[in-house]
């Protein structure tokens with residue numbers, strides 16, 4: 093079995109994995125980071141979005157070995173101690189979730205959006221989120237949360 | 248309870264589980280692991296319909312790493328001849344749904360299951376199971392299933408004296424429709440179809456089960472009811488309920504689809520056989536193929552109206568797909584269809600039709616959107632025929648307090664009329680529309696539900712509060728319970744923790760479903776909290792040595808009720824908690840209720856569409872929901888229900904459908920081809936909450952979760968007519984369908 097090494101939420105990790113292990117499986121099953129979710133088999137839902145070298149990526153679409161040497165961050169790595177990341181706080185305060193299953197992926201995607209576009213419009217947010225499904229909210233409060241989170245991140 | 252003085256009820260407080268959900272700490276169905284855990288996997292039928300002659304599991308069993316293999320022989324059997332009712336389910340069907348017994352009834356039907364040390368070995372083991380099938384003719388569409396020469400799924404089901412795929416009927420009658428139609432100036436009769444759609448929760452079904460050496464099972468799973476999981480698992484495994492502890496995981500959406508079990512009994516049997524904890528997680532493809540969507544349907548609705556706008560007669564016939572085993576939601580279709588209206592003569596009839604599809608499960612107001620779609624489309628047409636605004640027609644015929652509904656009850660105070668009034672006077676209605684844009688309206692009803700709920704309210708030693716209820720929180724119910732408890736106790740909501748108990752730690756509580764949770768658990772929590780307040784007053788009375796009647800509870804303090812009671816400094820909740828031992832011991836109270844009085848919910852939706860006539864794409868450009876919500880205990884999560892329901896309705900109306908191939912297999916078992924609305928498909932979804940408090944609930948709560956899926960289908964269809972002048976009679980109104988209609992329209996010109 094190949095060995096894979098990467099940095100996850102600032103800590104270096106190294107393990108032997110089956111070559112076909114997906115990054116999402118590695119995070120969830122090997123590292124116990126279950127905040128990254130799996131909602132589909134076809135890369136549509138975005139519940140699994142993490143950051144790889146600072147950019148959002150669907151962790152179900154890449155193999156763990158493809159992340160060799162990368163900096164990976166997951167939803168668990170965002171908060172600074174007990175201070176939530178501004179985007180997390182925005183989702184919490186604006187009720188940007190019902191069941192919350194899509195939330196980690198939404199938050200990770202949204203942060204990447206704001207990194208690329210610091211002052212997104214509603215339209216920008218909606219276009220950006222095409223790869224993140226939510227079945228509960230009709231996206232209304234998610235869009236509101238992201239607009240508020242974008243402001244707070246500039247803050 | 249006086250609104251203006253409410254401190255917490257009606258406030259947008261931060262939900263108790265908010266931090267866990269935004270940090271990834273929340274534990275969903277697939278997130279629990281155990282030492283020694285192995286993986287379960289289901290082998291599914293490759294045929295739509297087949298007799299199972301035999302199953303040989305020996306090769307799979309001898310594969311290294313395989314710890315257990317099971318078939319229907321391991322699952323408790325119930326004879327198909329006699330019903331075994333559990334809630335709204337029948338366990339003789341449930342046992343056949345979790346594992347095919349005599350026959351495989353749909354493509355994807357479980358026929359065996361394995362547990363192995365890795366997912367890969369479990370996959371390999373499934374391939375080594377040899378099933379001898381006798382392939383049978385199959386049928387998936389209603390029209391084919393009710394033909395006289397249709398392949399029969401179950402010989403023991405008879406209709407009109409012959410084996411049939413019609414498994415049941417339901418009829419509601421009021422007045423005499425024949426006479427009614429004679430009075431009408433205009434009669435319109437139309438036929439409609441809707442396609443089966445999936446609830447589409449993003450979290451696939453998942454569970455972990457550990458059965459100990461003494462036969463006790465612990466189940467962690469994502470469901471809409473840990474007590475349902477316990478009861479069904481017990482009945483399918485013969486383990487007594489007292490030996491099963493079902494622990495609810497956080498649930499990643501359900502919308503009705505997680506009100507039955509699929510994996511839990513199988514994982515339990517696999518764990519018992521292997522002596523290891525077993526985890527099972529469905530793939531999205533398995534969810535789409537083998538868990539319940541809602542019914543597809545065909546229907547015919549006929550309505551008669553007088554020139555003055557009074558609807559005098561209404562008749563509806565509905566055929567609903569049950570999937571492979573009986574039990575489609577005909578009650579919702581037939582009972583809700585005409586429920587918003589006061590019509591003197593009504594006849595509604597529903598047929599439950601089995602075919603070789605996965606067994607349907609509840610989906611948000613089960614059956615009601617199907618019932619309403621046909622009726623609300625016909626109302627649009629009769630309104631046009633007499634030249635009256637469709638909202639005015641609805642207002643004129645609106646059911647009110649005292650109206651006798653065709654499905655039985657005489658309504659108490661309800662808020663349907665108010666939803667139409669609000670729509671009539673809303674600015675949305677005044678916004679001018681452009682070319683290929685149109686506006687449509689429709690209304691809807693759902694019964695709502697009460698039933699069993701338990702709660703426990705405990706005061707901690709430091710004077711804070713822990714509330715435990717028995718309902719999985721699917722859309723923010725913990726936040727609402729915190730508001731209610733804080734309001735009653737007069738303390739900051741942040742001092743109230745709300746937890747969901749498991750089957751061993753809280754009393755029986757029925758499903759999270761039917762829009763019953765806040766209604767019923769709100770009652771149970773109110774009852775418990777009121778008992779706690781009585782106890783707090785008694786303790787203060789003891790300390791002051793006065794009569795408990797002479798103590799008031801106000802803003803988190805016990806106070807003497809007046810000058811006559813004596814002059815004492817108020818005692819806070821903290822002080823009383825500190826002195827609990829000397830005043831009688833721990834402070835807390837439980838409540839176990841069978842609640843009643845969950846009165847119906849009504850909504851009216853207004854929707855603007857724009858049609859791209861080159862691509863056939865219908866875009867929703869504006870959407871407003873008007874709903875009688877009783878009392879919005881937490882407005883954000885009430886609005887969330889309205890918005891989420893509208894979005895699901897938009898998907899159902901415009902894109903979602905199960906497509907079957909020529910072998911009777913689902914051809915689009917994933918989010919790639921089963922297209923649910925994405926963020927860029929939708930506008931902001933406006934909501935108008937109308938509060939007509941339910942007189943039978945301490946906080947005035949009415950269920951709010953189901954109704955929002957009832958009106959959208961027709962509201963969108965009516966809007967498309969307004970935009971294009973084309974009336975559709977089937978769903979979804981997807982781009983190819985719209986394009987074809989546009990082309991035919993051109994050809995006709």
Ligand code: FES
Nearest residue numbers: 135137138140152
């Ligand atoms: S799990 Fe659905 S996109 Fe990755």
Ligand code: FES
Nearest residue numbers: 190191194226228
């Ligand atoms: S909140 Fe449930 S899927 Fe988004």
